[in-house]
Amino acid sequence: MIHEAGAPDVSDGIVGELPRVAYTHMALLLRIGLGVSLALLVGSTLAYVIAQPDQSLSSLLNTNLAAPFLSLTGLFGGLATGSPEAFLTLGVLVLIATPVARVALGAYYFQRNGERIIAAVALIVLILLLVGLLLIGPYIR
Amino acid sequence: MAPPYRSPADWSYATRAFNLADSRRGIFLGEPLPHHVLLGLVLLLILLVAVGAGLVGSLAGLGGGVVLVPVLVILFGVPFPYAVGASLIAVLATSITTGSTYLQERLANLRIGMFLEIATVPGALLGATLILVLVNHNLEPALLVAFGALLLLSIPGSLTLRREELPQGVEPDGWSRKLHLEGSYHDERLGREVHYRAGRTPPTLGLMAGAGVVSALFGIGGGVVKVVALEKEMRLPMKVSTATSNFMIGVTVAAGASILLLAGYVNPVLAAPVAVGTAIGAYFGSLLLPRLTNRQVRWIFIPILAILAIELILQGVGLP
Numbered sequence: 001m002i003h004e005a006g007a008p009d010v011s012d013g014i015v016g017e018l019p020r021v022a023y024t025h026m027a028l029l030l031r032i033g034l035g036v037s038l039a040l041l042v043g044s045t046l047a048y049v050i051a052q053p054d055q056s057l058s059s060l061l062n063t064n065l066a067a068p069f070l071s072l073t074g075l076f077g078g079l080a081t082g083s084p085e086a087f088l089t090l091g092v093l094v095l096i097a098t099p100v101a102r103v104a105l106g107a108y109y110f111q112r113n114g115e116r117i118i119a120a121v122a123l124i125v126l127i128l129l130l131v132g133l134l135l136i137g138p139y140i141r
Numbered sequence: 142m143a144p145p146y147r148s149p150a151d152w153s154y155a156t157r158a159f160n161l162a163d164s165r166r167g168i169f170l171g172e173p174l175p176h177h178v179l180l181g182l183v184l185l186l187i188l189l190v191a192v193g194a195g196l197v198g199s200l201a202g203l204g205g206g207v208v209l210v211p212v213l214v215i216l217f218g219v220p221f222p223y224a225v226g227a228s229l230i231a232v233l234a235t236s237i238t239t240g241s242t243y244l245q246e247r248l249a250n251l252r253i254g255m256f257l258e259i260a261t262v263p264g265a266l267l268g269a270t271l272i273l274v275l276v277n278h279n280l281e282p283a284l285l286v287a288f289g290a291l292l293l294l295s296i297p298g299s300l301t302l303r304r305e306e307l308p309q310g311v312e313p314d315g316w317s318r319k320l321h322l323e324g325s326y327h328d329e330r331l332g333r334e335v336h337y338r339a340g341r342t343p344p345t346l347g348l349m350a351g352a353g354v355v356s357a358l359f360g361i362g363g364g365v366v367k368v369v370a371l372e373k374e375m376r377l378p379m380k381v382s383t384a385t386s387n388f389m390i391g392v393t394v395a396a397g398a399s400i401l402l403l404a405g406y407v408n409p410v411l412a413a414p415v416a417v418g419t420a421i422g423a424y425f426g427s428l429l430l431p432r433l434t435n436r437q438v439r440w441i442f443i444p445i446l447a448i449l450a451i452e453l454i455l456q457g458v459g460l461p
Contacts, residue, residue: 030237030244034241050177088410092409098233117320136403
């Protein structure tokens with residue numbers, strides 16, 4: 001084993017890497033999230049194209065299609081009625097949520113590995129994201 | 142809710158073609174072409190263009206968003222914030238695709254990546270807020286000029302970046318020691334295990350906050366800034382820098398995309414073909430890259446980036 005300059009000696013006690021299963025689970029989470037999201041996006045785009053009313057490309061590009069579905073009641077209501085726009089919005093939400101869920105899973109594995117500081121760091125990242133959305137969200141909606 | 146945005150789509154090439162086909166449908170085929178078929182064709186065209194953008198972006202080493210945003214603005218007349226919104230979704234899909242591979246290979250340093258996300262996430266929230274403020278004050282042309290300038294500036298940077306495989310003489314700082322910002326990986330090419338430690342953590346945090354702002358403001362992953370910060374400031378090995386940067390892009394972009402989605406600038410119908418196309422293009426780019434020489438990459442793709450940059454600046458100053 002060769003150590004680069006600046007890298008720790010064995011006596012420094014390298015902090016243990018996360019177990020391989022943590023990496024595997026995180027990679028799996030990302031792949032499932034991406035797969036579900038892309039399936040929703042592709043399927044509901046096709047449904048939208050077939051079902052959508054006559055409108056110009058210009059108005060389509062400028063329409064806030066996701067707006068009615070950015071609340072829980074709106075989203076579930078849209079999904080229940082089979083609205084392609086609701087499924088499209090769900091696809092986008094799943095894609096955005098996937099790396100956020102990866103941070104949460106990382107926090108869990110660091111905590112389990114006894115690395116409380118980094119687990120706390122991951123929680124801070126999630127809190128920053130949540131607080132940021134709660135603070136900024138009401139002003140733009 | 143964002144105010145209604147006046148679209149430049151009316152004069153875009155794609156809209157002109159769409160409107161022409163719409164007004165003349167029936168002339169060539171004998172009977173009117175259904176509207177949804179026309180719309181499907183346009184979305185298919187967007188998907189194919191996104192494949193090209195993903196391909197060029199990955200070959201130029203700049204990521205899909207850098208090419209995608211100007212292409213959506215210039216070719217399809219998509220308003221800048223909508224192009225940024227769609228691009229962020231595409232960057233997210235691409236970074237997840239490659240990020241999962243890097244995780245399985247254990248190249249990404251999770252400890253360093255998660256720590257630096259403390260800076261990139263607020264940066265992205267700030268960048269996304271900034272774009273909304275600028276657009277609401279009709280300063281979109283300034284954004285086009287700024288993006289064009291950023292694109293032009295990144296060209297010489299990508300040409301002159303001489304990457305150091307394994308940095309030597311790295312002195313870990315106090316943060317690095319306390320948080321154990323270190324790691325190891327098996328280097329296939331060198332055929333051995335490599336250990337490394339991070340240095341200069343505070344300036345890296347500052348650069349990461351800047352990378353977050355740039356990411357959300359321009360709809361890009363910001364990988365160029367992140368990789369430079371990890372390599373030049375923290376002095377991480379090249380492969381670890383690339384993998385860790387990619388690891389961080391996901392949650393950074395998610396932060397920016399959330400704000401733009403709430404503001405109404407993520408149009409799912411536009412985002413879907415863009416995300417799928419860019420991911421496909423980036424995948425083929427990664428297959429093609431080893432077969433091309435650096436010289437070929439430069440001669441083919443630098444002019445494309447330069448043309449896009451100049452076109453954006455011209456549009457920004459009102460000379461489409």
